[in-house]
Structures are given as C-alpha cells and as structure tokens.
Amino acid sequence: MFDYIINVSGYILEGSIVTFQLYFVTAIFSVIVGIAGALGKISKIPLLESILSLYTWIFRGTPLLLQLFFAYYGLPVLGITLQPFPAAALTFIINYGAYFTEIFRGGIESIDEGQYEAAKVLGMNYRQTMSRIVIPQTVKRVLPATSNEAINLVKDSALVAVIGLGDLLRSAKVAVTRDFSIVPFIIAAVFYLIISSVIVTVFRKLEEKYSVYE
Amino acid sequence: MIKAKDIYKNFGELEVLSGVSFEVQQGEAISIIGPSGSGKSTLLRSLIGLEEINSGELYIEGISVKESGKKAYEKMGMVFQGFNLFPHKTVLGNLMEAPVIVKGEKKAKAEAKSETLLKKVGLSDKKDSYPAQLSGGQKQRVAIARALAMEPDIMLFDEPTSSLDPELVGEVLTVIRDLAEENITMLIVTHEMGFARDVSDRVFFMDHGKIISDTVPEKIFVNPESERIQSFLTKILSQN
Known part of the structure; x- marks a missing residue:
C-alpha cells in the first residue's frame, strides 16, 4: 500500500507540473491585465471605460468552464485552433484579469482624494x-480579495482536465480508472490542500508585512 | 508675490468665488476669515490649482497660472485640514518623498534637510513612526514640515487646526507662528480669531464669494466697520 501511494503520488506530481505552469502564467499575466484594466477604468476616458465594463461584465458573468470550452472547442469553428495549454492559459488570464480589474479598481477608488491632492501640491505628476x-496603498487594501482569488485559481485550474490537459486532477482521475482505487483522489485532494495552504501562508505574511503602517 | 484679479469660480450652478481680487507682498502673513461657504477654502485651493478657476487672472511671483500653471504652483506649499499624510510612509519618508522624486535631490541631502525640518517642528524623535502612530497635532506638524521640504516661497494653510482636539491646536499654531516670524509668505484660512489677530499682517474677510474687507487685524477685530463682520465675530467668539 505504501509503495502504491508513493508511486501514484509521483504520477500525480508529474501532472501537477501543468497545474503549476498554468497557475504561475495566469497569476502573473492576470495581475498585469488587472492593473491595466483598473487604470483604464478610472481613466475617465468614456470609450475605454465602456469597453472595460463590457469585458468584466462578460467574463465575470459567464462560467469559466464555458469560456474554456469556447476557447478550445469554439474558436476552431472560427478558424482559430489553439493547443490545450495556450487555450487554457489565455482563458484563465482573461477571466482572472476581469476579476482583478474590478478588485484593483475598487482598491484604487478607496484611496482618499486627499492623497491625490497632497501629491499634487507637492508637484508629483500622475505617474x-x-x-x-x-x-x-492599494496593494495593502486588495490583499485579502487577491488572496481569495489566488486560492480560487488553484481549484479552478482543475477545470482544464476537461479539455484534455494532463494536470493534477486528470492524473489522479487516470490513476483511479486504471487502478480501480480511490486513493489517487485522496492524494490529489491532499496536494490541493497543501498548495492552498502555502498560498494562504504567503498572503498572511504579506498582510503582516503591510500591517506595519496601520 | 501673488496677484489675483477678478477670480470667478463656480461649481455647477453655485457661484463660489464672485470676483475676488487681491495682492500679497513678499513676507506677508494673511489670514482669511469668514463664515462657512464663503469661498475661503476654494480661494486657497484655486491658488495652487486644486480648483480650476472659471475666469480671472492669477499671477504667482509674476508667473501667469493660465500660461504655466505647474511652474507657478511649484512656488507654493499647502497644508490641509485633514493632514493628508502618506500613511504607508514613515514621517521621514513623507518629508523626503517629494524632494527626491520630484526635485531629484540626493537621498542623503533630502534626509539631512528633512531631519532639520523635523527638529524645527519638534518631532525629531518621531522620524521613524508612521502617521497612524501620531496624534493629530503631530500629524499636522509633519504635514507642515513636508510642505516646507519642497522649499516653497508661499505657504497655504487650509484650516490647519479645524480637525484637531482643542488641546492640540496650540502646538500647531506655534509652528505656524514661528514661520510667520521667518517672513515666509503665507495665507491661512482659519477660525482661530485670536491667532489671526496676532499673526497676520492683513486679514481678508470673505462673504458670499467676495473679499468684503482687506485690512490690518486691529481694524477688523477692534473696530469692525461692517455689521456683517461684527455679527460674524460676535457669533464665533461666543462659541469659544
């Protein structure tokens, strides 16, 4: 039994490489999209605001799974064929970028007008x-919401199993079917819990670091 | 130093400044008093570009605000009622930020200057504190030092003591008084009548968007010529 657990863990760990790749690619680029989107939304350029509102409305208002199917099965109909990983990464970046756009916008708008005025009278420009x-200051305020999204992303990443990406969950499922054992699912659950816990810890440390000034 | 001619400012339908004209000479300390909603703060904020005026002409040290606003505003520092310190930076960080980022001063130079300024406002021991750890009076003194760090020729004070507990007002007024003695040009919107009387070279009394009296403090406080000023002073002095 012990040998089996080690064996299957190794197999599932291999699958988790895809999960980690997807996680980091999405985390990095969706935050960039979120910052750009948030700055665009507060830019007071009406056309840009409308476009971004449409963007967040669509991507926060429809299931991620639907978006994933659209990118992988839908786009080929329009003549755009993506490999599973790019399709998944693109979908996740755009989807999480929409959430981060709204989180960061809210964070930026929560900063007191007096901060802008103080900066202005000291001669600072917009940048x-x-x-x-x-x-x-926004970073500190959006940390809790960002932490939630970071944990959601771990779990959402399992959705890519449905477009045939060999991620952590799919490896577990393959092992379950192959070995007719429930153990791989339990191991997968443990892996997800470990990853989530690490992320929670990282964010708690960040929040502690930022709490020095309040 | 400052020359304002026929300044008009409205917020939508509401006219807040209705033709304000005045001149301020180098080294003068001016108090601006008057009832709430008379346009005092708006006038101050217009001088430094926080409000855009609708019409009129404004010159700061001979520089037209209309033509080169940014250059004109650089000559001025401002202190707010609500302090507006940067909460994520230490006291020293608040003072050094603009000199380093805006003026490109060397950090060592900005730090030395900041420490001198903190000593001046009596807060040397607080340089590593964050604003949240300070009392209101201390915050306002830091805000004054922060404005001074940019070496302005003119200081604007927008009700600098209005959000302070009464026992903390004195320490802030003392700092401003010291500045007045150094002959820094200043404009102070205030409700502290005793202070206005002691410190100012001239007092502007504003009502309904106009300066209705521009004279030496004795004249306003001892012998107010208009009934409007008299009733305002009676009201405000009875509150204290």
Whole structure:
C-alpha cells in the first residue's frame, strides 16, 4: 500500500507540473491585465471605460468552464485552433484579469482624494502619484480579495482536465480508472490542500508585512 | 508675490468665488476669515490649482497660472485640514518623498534637510513612526514640515487646526507662528480669531464669494466697520 501511494503520488506530481505552469502564467499575466484594466477604468476616458465594463461584465458573468470550452472547442469553428495549454492559459488570464480589474479598481477608488491632492501640491505628476502613493496603498487594501482569488485559481485550474490537459486532477482521475482505487483522489485532494495552504501562508505574511503602517 | 484679479469660480450652478481680487507682498502673513461657504477654502485651493478657476487672472511671483500653471504652483506649499499624510510612509519618508522624486535631490541631502525640518517642528524623535502612530497635532506638524521640504516661497494653510482636539491646536499654531516670524509668505484660512489677530499682517474677510474687507487685524477685530463682520465675530467668539 505504501509503495502504491508513493508511486501514484509521483504520477500525480508529474501532472501537477501543468497545474503549476498554468497557475504561475495566469497569476502573473492576470495581475498585469488587472492593473491595466483598473487604470483604464478610472481613466475617465468614456470609450475605454465602456469597453472595460463590457469585458468584466462578460467574463465575470459567464462560467469559466464555458469560456474554456469556447476557447478550445469554439474558436476552431472560427478558424482559430489553439493547443490545450495556450487555450487554457489565455482563458484563465482573461477571466482572472476581469476579476482583478474590478478588485484593483475598487482598491484604487478607496484611496482618499486627499492623497491625490497632497501629491499634487507637492508637484508629483500622475505617474508618480499612482506609482509612489496610490498603488502602494492599494496593494495593502486588495490583499485579502487577491488572496481569495489566488486560492480560487488553484481549484479552478482543475477545470482544464476537461479539455484534455494532463494536470493534477486528470492524473489522479487516470490513476483511479486504471487502478480501480480511490486513493489517487485522496492524494490529489491532499496536494490541493497543501498548495492552498502555502498560498494562504504567503498572503498572511504579506498582510503582516503591510500591517506595519496601520 | 501673488496677484489675483477678478477670480470667478463656480461649481455647477453655485457661484463660489464672485470676483475676488487681491495682492500679497513678499513676507506677508494673511489670514482669511469668514463664515462657512464663503469661498475661503476654494480661494486657497484655486491658488495652487486644486480648483480650476472659471475666469480671472492669477499671477504667482509674476508667473501667469493660465500660461504655466505647474511652474507657478511649484512656488507654493499647502497644508490641509485633514493632514493628508502618506500613511504607508514613515514621517521621514513623507518629508523626503517629494524632494527626491520630484526635485531629484540626493537621498542623503533630502534626509539631512528633512531631519532639520523635523527638529524645527519638534518631532525629531518621531522620524521613524508612521502617521497612524501620531496624534493629530503631530500629524499636522509633519504635514507642515513636508510642505516646507519642497522649499516653497508661499505657504497655504487650509484650516490647519479645524480637525484637531482643542488641546492640540496650540502646538500647531506655534509652528505656524514661528514661520510667520521667518517672513515666509503665507495665507491661512482659519477660525482661530485670536491667532489671526496676532499673526497676520492683513486679514481678508470673505462673504458670499467676495473679499468684503482687506485690512490690518486691529481694524477688523477692534473696530469692525461692517455689521456683517461684527455679527460674524460676535457669533464665533461666543462659541469659544
């Protein structure tokens, strides 16, 4: 039994490489999309605001699974064929980018107008005000919501099993079918719990770090 | 130093400044008093570009705000009623931020200057504290030092003591008084009548968007010529 667990764990761990790749690619790029989207949404450029509102409305209002199917099975109909990983990564970045756009927008808008005024009378321009004064304070405020999304992303990443990506969950499922054993599912669950716990810990440390000033 | 001619400002339908004109000379300390909603704060904020005026002409040290606003605003520092310190930076960080980022000063130079300023406002021991750890009076003194770190020729104070507990007002007024003695040009919107009387070279009394009296403090406080000023002073002094 012990040997079996080690064996299957190794197999599932191999699958988790895809999960980790997807996780980090999505985390990095969706945050970038989120910052850009949030700055666009507060830009007071009506057309840009409308486009971004449409974007967040669609991608937060429809199932991620539907978006994933659309990218993988739907786009080929339009002549765009993506491999499973790019299709999944693209979908996740756009989907999480929509959530981060709204989270970061809310965070930026929660910063007191007086901070902008103080920066202005000290001679700071828009870029300096945002990068030195507003965004650093926003980071602290959006940490809890971002932490939630970071944990959601771990679990959502399992959706890619349905478009045939050999991720953590799919490896477990293959092992379950192959060995007619429930153990691989339990191992997979343990893996997910470990990953989520690490993320929770990282964010708790970040929140502690930022709590020095309040 | 400052020359304002026929300044008009409205927020939508509401006219807040209705033709304000005045001049301020180098080294003068001006108090701006008057009832709430008379346009005092708006006037101050218009001088430094936080509000855009609808019409009129404004010159700061001979520089037209209309033509080169940013250059004109650089000459001024401002202190707010609500402090507006940067909460994520230490006291020292608050002071050094603009000199380093905006003026490109060397950190060592900005730090030395900041420490001198903190000593001046009596807060040397708080340089590593964050704003949240300070009392209101201390916050406002930091805000004054932060404005001074940019070496402005003119200081604007927008009700600097209005959000302070009464026992903390004195320490802030003392700092402003010291500045007045150094002959920094300043405009102070205030409800502290005793302070206005002691410190200012001239007092502007504003009502309904106009400066209705521009004179030496004795004249306003001892012999107010208009009934409007008299009734305002009676009301405000009875509150204290």
